[in-house]
Amino acid sequence: MARKDKKTLPASGAGIVRYFNDDTAGVKLSPKQVVIGTIIVALICIALRFTTSVGY
Structure with missing residues (x-):
């Protein structure tokens, strides 16, 4: 069983x-x-990647 004398801290x-x-x-x-x-x-972006030929 839990002990009754357990102390708790104030809520923050x-x-x-x-x-x-x-x-x-x-x-x-x-x-x-x-x-x-x-x-x-x-x-x-994918469509532009495969349809443009800039730099190739």
């Missing part, structure tokens, strides 16, 4: 992160939109 805020839901101005993107945008940019 060290290591605790608080997140606030403050709305700020700017573009709001969902994670799905970010993933789709990244895939589109990657496909454009």
Whole structure:
């Protein structure tokens, strides 16, 4: 069984992160939109890599 005479330290805020839901101005993107945008940019880069002949 646990001992009853165990002493505890006072609670502190060290290591605790608080997140606030403050709305700020700017573009709001969902994670799905970010993933789709990244895939589109990657496909454009791949297409440009194989269709251009600069430096070859």
